[in-house]
Amino acid sequence: MNNLGVYIHIPFCVQKCLYCDFYSLPGALDKAKEYIDKACGQSEQLSAFCRDRVCDSIYVGGGTPSILPPEEISRLIGTVRRCFGATETCEITVECNPGTVSRESFEVYKSCGVNRISLGVQSYRDETLARIGRIHRFSDALDAVDAAHAAGIGNVSCDLMYALPGQTEREIVDAFERLSARGIRHVSLYGLKIEENTPFAGMKLRLPDEEEQAKTYLSSVALFEKHGFYQYEISNFAVRGYESRHNLRYWNREEYLGIGPAAHSFFDGVRFCSGRDLEGYLANGDFTLSSPFYVEKERISQKEAREEELMLSLRLTSGYSLDLLYANTANRKQCELYVHQLMRSGLAVVSDGRLILTPEGMLVSNSVISDLLLLYGA
Amino acid sequence: MNEEQIKREHTRNFCIIAHIDHGKSTLADRLLEATDTVAKRDMEAQLLDNMDLERERGITIKARAVKLEYNAPDGETYHLNLIDTPGHVDFNYEVSRSLNACEGALLVVDATQGIQAQTLANAYLAVDDNLEIVPVINKIDLPSARIEETQKEIEDVIGIPAIGCPAISAKAGLNIPDVLEAIVRDIPAPKGDENAPLKCLIFDSYYDPYLGVVVNVRVMDGRLKAGMRIRMMHTGAEFDVVEVGTMAPFGLVPSKELSAGDVGYITASIKTIADTQVGDTVTTAEGGAAEPLPGFKKAQPMVFAGIYPLDGSRYTDLRDALEKLQLNDASLSFEPETSVALGFGFRCGFLGLLHMEIIEERLEREFNLDLITTMPSVVYKVKKRGGEIVYIDNPTNYPSGDDIVEACELIVNANIITPTEFVGGIMDLCQDRRGTFIDMKYLDASRVELRYKLPLNEIVYDFFDALKSRSRGYASLDYELDDFVPSRLVRLDILLNGEQVDALSFIVHQDKAYGRARKITEKLKDNIPRQLFEIPVQAAIGGKIIARETVKAMRKDVLAKCYGGDITRKKKLLEKQKEGKKKMRQLGSVQMSPEAFMAVLKLGDE
Numbered sequence: 001m002n003n004l005g006v007y008i009h010i011p012f013c014v015q016k017c018l019y020c021d022f023y024s025l026p027g028a029l030d031k032a033k034e035y036i037d038k039a040c041g042q043s044e045q046l047s048a049f050c051r052d053r054v055c056d057s058i059y060v061g062g063g064t065p066s067i068l069p070p071e072e073i074s075r076l077i078g079t080v081r082r083c084f085g086a087t088e089t090c091e092i093t094v095e096c097n098p099g100t101v102s103r104e105s106f107e108v109y110k111s112c113g114v115n116r117i118s119l120g121v122q123s124y125r126d127e128t129l130a131r132i133g134r135i136h137r138f139s140d141a142l143d144a145v146d147a148a149h150a151a152g153i154g155n156v157s158c159d160l161m162y163a164l165p166g167q168t169e170r171e172i173v174d175a176f177e178r179l180s181a182r183g184i185r186h187v188s189l190y191g192l193k194i195e196e197n198t199p200f201a202g203m204k205l206r207l208p209d210e211e212e213q214a215k216t217y218l219s220s221v222a223l224f225e226k227h228g229f230y231q232y233e234i235s236n237f238a239v240r241g242y243e244s245r246h247n248l249r250y251w252n253r254e255e256y257l258g259i260g261p262a263a264h265s266f267f268d269g270v271r272f273c274s275g276r277d278l279e280g281y282l283a284n285g286d287f288t289l290s291s292p293f294y295v296e297k298e299r300i301s302q303k304e305a306r307e308e309e310l311m312l313s314l315r316l317t318s319g320y321s322l323d324l325l326y327a328n329t330a331n332r333k334q335c336e337l338y339v340h341q342l343m344r345s346g347l348a349v350v351s352d353g354r355l356i357l358t359p360e361g362m363l364v365s366n367s368v369i370s371d372l373l374l375l376y377g378a
Numbered sequence: 379m380n381e382e383q384i385k386r387e388h389t390r391n392f393c394i395i396a397h398i399d400h401g402k403s404t405l406a407d408r409l410l411e412a413t414d415t416v417a418k419r420d421m422e423a424q425l426l427d428n429m430d431l432e433r434e435r436g437i438t439i440k441a442r443a444v445k446l447e448y449n450a451p452d453g454e455t456y457h458l459n460l461i462d463t464p465g466h467v468d469f470n471y472e473v474s475r476s477l478n479a480c481e482g483a484l485l486v487v488d489a490t491q492g493i494q495a496q497t498l499a500n501a502y503l504a505v506d507d508n509l510e511i512v513p514v515i516n517k518i519d520l521p522s523a524r525i526e527e528t529q530k531e532i533e534d535v536i537g538i539p540a541i542g543c544p545a546i547s548a549k550a551g552l553n554i555p556d557v558l559e560a561i562v563r564d565i566p567a568p569k570g571d572e573n574a575p576l577k578c579l580i581f582d583s584y585y586d587p588y589l590g591v592v593v594n595v596r597v598m599d600g601r602l603k604a605g606m607r608i609r610m611m612h613t614g615a616e617f618d619v620v621e622v623g624t625m626a627p628f629g630l631v632p633s634k635e636l637s638a639g640d641v642g643y644i645t646a647s648i649k650t651i652a653d654t655q656v657g658d659t660v661t662t663a664e665g666g667a668a669e670p671l672p673g674f675k676k677a678q679p680m681v682f683a684g685i686y687p688l689d690g691s692r693y694t695d696l697r698d699a700l701e702k703l704q705l706n707d708a709s710l711s712f713e714p715e716t717s718v719a720l721g722f723g724f725r726c727g728f729l730g731l732l733h734m735e736i737i738e739e740r741l742e743r744e745f746n747l748d749l750i751t752t753m754p755s756v757v758y759k760v761k762k763r764g765g766e767i768v769y770i771d772n773p774t775n776y777p778s779g780d781d782i783v784e785a786c787e788l789i790v791n792a793n794i795i796t797p798t799e800f801v802g803g804i805m806d807l808c809q810d811r812r813g814t815f816i817d818m819k820y821l822d823a824s825r826v827e828l829r830y831k832l833p834l835n836e837i838v839y840d841f842f843d844a845l846k847s848r849s850r851g852y853a854s855l856d857y858e859l860d861d862f863v864p865s866r867l868v869r870l871d872i873l874l875n876g877e878q879v880d881a882l883s884f885i886v887h888q889d890k891a892y893g894r895a896r897k898i899t900e901k902l903k904d905n906i907p908r909q910l911f912e913i914p915v916q917a918a919i920g921g922k923i924i925a926r927e928t929v930k931a932m933r934k935d936v937l938a939k940c941y942g943g944d945i946t947r948k949k950k951l952l953e954k955q956k957e958g959k960k961k962m963r964q965l966g967s968v969q970m971s972p973e974a975f976m977a978v979l980k981l982g983d984e
Binding site: 007189190191193210211213214217234235249250256258264265266271273296298307308311312341342345347362363364365366367368369370371373374 | 909910911912931932933934935936937938943944945946948949951952953955956959960
């Protein structure tokens with residue numbers, strides 16, 4: 001039986017962060033109950049296509065899921081678990097923002113099966129947090145970790161960001177050391193990227209230059225490793241055994257279904273997503289796989305699948321099979337030369353017949369991957 | 379007098395010579411109007427220049443001719459054949475052939491600027507050909523016009539009478555009849571014998587898709603009519619004449635016959651323009667002239683550059699386009715060339731830099747091609763060990779130092795006219811460009827003529843622009859080729875990441891090598907985008923590195939978050955990046971956008 005992941009998008013938040021280009025509507029909470037009803041309905045309809053699969057990861061993301069009444073989240077998770085036949089050990093994550101959670105809400109999560117919390121901490125200094133439009137303070141984050149632990153959820157992950165305006169390298173050290181002292185098990189480290197149509201795109205920001213950003217990333221990787229958080233993906237670090245099963249499925253090209261508007265799916269060899277429109281979502285009735293509600297449908301050809309595998313595997317520290325790389329390239333000699341050059345420059349290593357990017361290599365992974373795609377002769 | 383003699387007495391063959399922008403084309407337009415050859419409403423601005431490019435730049439590239447019927451006040455009708463001449467140094471030979479077809483020349487001088495370098499160069503050519511020169515002072519409507527001073531300058535500098543010559547404004551249409559009268563009065567009627575063996579001078583030719591090559595000729599002796607078999611005395615090609623006639627502004631006017639003194643055209647189903655070279659003599663295949671007309675030279679390209687399509691798949695389009703241009707331009711040469719860096723292209727030969735620019739622009743404009751052009755280089759003459767003498771037009775083929783007994787480069791006689799305040803700067807420039815001072819002459823209190831011997835190698839290296847910038851655009855330059863002289867030349871190679879990039883090699887004088895090497899390595903460093911790896915940029919002579927820069931490695935190019943499994947967006951971004959790389963030129967292990975590559979190839983010293 002195939003495994004399946006389910007992602008549920010919660011398009012609500014208190015206020016948009018200045019860098020955020022995800023689909024999320026500040027306020028609009030009055031629609032929460034109606035929304036959860038719809039999401040449950042969508043799960044019922046989609047589950048009819050998944051009888052031969054078992055669900056081993058559920059991820060509730062947003063937006064800020066934790067601003068919904070915990071009972072609504074509980075109702076949703078319960079429905080999804082039932083519909084998709086979640087396994088006993090199914091990883092169930094809820095994304096939370098500090099300042100919107102409490103021990104009580106975590107207890108409700110815990111009781112509906114949630115076993116992993118992903119906290120959007122981002123940085124250490126409250127000044128930096130305010131500058132990027134976050135509503136919490138760093139101390140809220142520590143409280144949230146404690147509250148989750150107290151409620152019996154031991155697997156807490158924290159998101160941190162680098163390359164923020166006015167941020168110092170020290171901030172990541174301060175944040176991480178305090179959080180790891182509280183017993184978190186997983187860290188995601190994201191570089192700020194200025195997206196079009198976000199408030200940041202129109203602002204004059206003092207951002208660290210490429211060199212400083214690279215330095216921060218590399219020193220953070222070293223810091224995390226020192227504390228026993230090994231790197232398993234470009235942005236993800238975990239104590240062994242605490243890697244995010246749901247995130248890995250994206251990189252391993254396993255199947256997942258997205259619930260809610262602006263959610264992406266990869267199912268039965270087809271990638272698709274649902275429209276970025278809450279009203280449209282609430283008005284829609286047909287959520288079966290052939291519904292016009294799902295857009296940008298793209299059946300992945302064998303060739304594309306190979307390219308995807310190359311592109312996604314190289315994000316992971318498990319790397320990509322050299323045999324596969326050489327078997328598929330149009331120009332083997334050039335490809336070997338290129339790999340050799342990557343190794344000589346310290347951007348990659350080869351271990352057990354797999355090409356693995358080093359942290360330096362991960363920093364320039366776009367260039368490496370596009371070079372390799374080109375060598376693939378695609 | 380017979381009919382032909384009477385016709386000849388009423389014929390005047392003349393051309394107009396002038397420095398750029400002194401009003402040659404505008405005057406030609408006015409003459410066409412004043413003789414009712416073209417109605418004013420039909421007049422396109424500057425009709426004689428019928429290529430777009432010429433019209434935009436206000437320069438005449440290829441000679442054209444037109445016949446005017448002038449009803450003079452004395453009651454007689456005169457046939458005036460106006461032969462237009464190219465006005466640039468690259469086309470000196472074409473100018474000289476056009477002058478040869480005439481008995482006189484109108485020398486147009488701008489009353490606000492006085493004599494300029496090309497005025498002089500062309501006037502000397504006309505004097506050498508024993509042409510009657512009729513000065514015409516133009517632009518007298520401008521407030522800063524100095525009519526009398528300009529007339530005096532012409533008398534002093536060129537040594538021909540000018541006091542009382544026509545003073546006009548071609549633009550405003552002032553005093554145009556004076557010019558027509560001066561043509562009839564001062565320029566002699568053509569001589570020649572219609573009963574002697576046929577001798578026609580080819581002064582221009584162009585390809586017409588329906589007629590084949592249309593040859594523009596001046597008949598010196600004899601008669602020419604349809605059905606005759608003719609021979610080109612230098613190329614030896616023979617043809618049967620299909621049609622002869624005269625040139626009107628909007629096309630050809632067939633006539634029964636052309637005879638001594640006439641200017642007209644021949645069509646003879648000629649397929650390639652190479653058979654009808656400018657300066658060649660047309661005679662009859664049987665009983666033809668014993669000797670050709672003097673002065674023939676084969677068009678010799680002096681400046682060479684590699685031209686490559688930006689998009690490698692358009693190689694055959696580029697070849698077709700060059701072939702089409704060559705139909706009308708025998709002085710353009712090209713042969714296939716392969717560059718490791720640039721792929722498949724052509725090594726093209728040009729008369730000079732302007733000629734090269736014109737060809738590039740026409741390829742891009744008329745054939746919609748995007749091009750990469752390598753640095754222009756000139757011809758070098760190299761005597762190799764063992765006595766063999768080779769002419770090198772591509773730096774890649776330059777022999778290694780050990781094989782060279784003697785290397786020679788082309789020297790030109792350069793003639794620069796400038797306002798006095800820029801003399802110092804221009805002399806510095808000439809000095810810097812390895813010039814040898816010959817002399818300096820004051821044309822008047824405010825203007826100086828400088829003469830230098832300069833290597834052509836230095837002229838193609840951005841000399842025009844440097845001259846312009848040092849004289850705020852006022853200095854003018856003309857030059858003629860002199861000879862090959864021995865010189866200490868070296869080939870400078872550029873290495874990226876330790877690998878030589880063929881398209882970037884160039885020949886340079888030893889004393890200049892270090893400075894150029896530093897400049898080009900710096901420029902490369904600034905233009906090569908950061909790569910995954912650190913890239914050393916080196917300049918070397920015969921394996922010895924003389925300059926080095928480093929392009930630092932790229933540090934960060936990563937997509938972090940992949941929210942909610944949106945793989946498609948990531949894929950698109952990488953796909954786009956990959957497509958961008960496809961367009962990159964691979965220089966060894968270095969990827970470079972064509973734009974960056976062109977920035978490097980583009981010269982620019984100051």
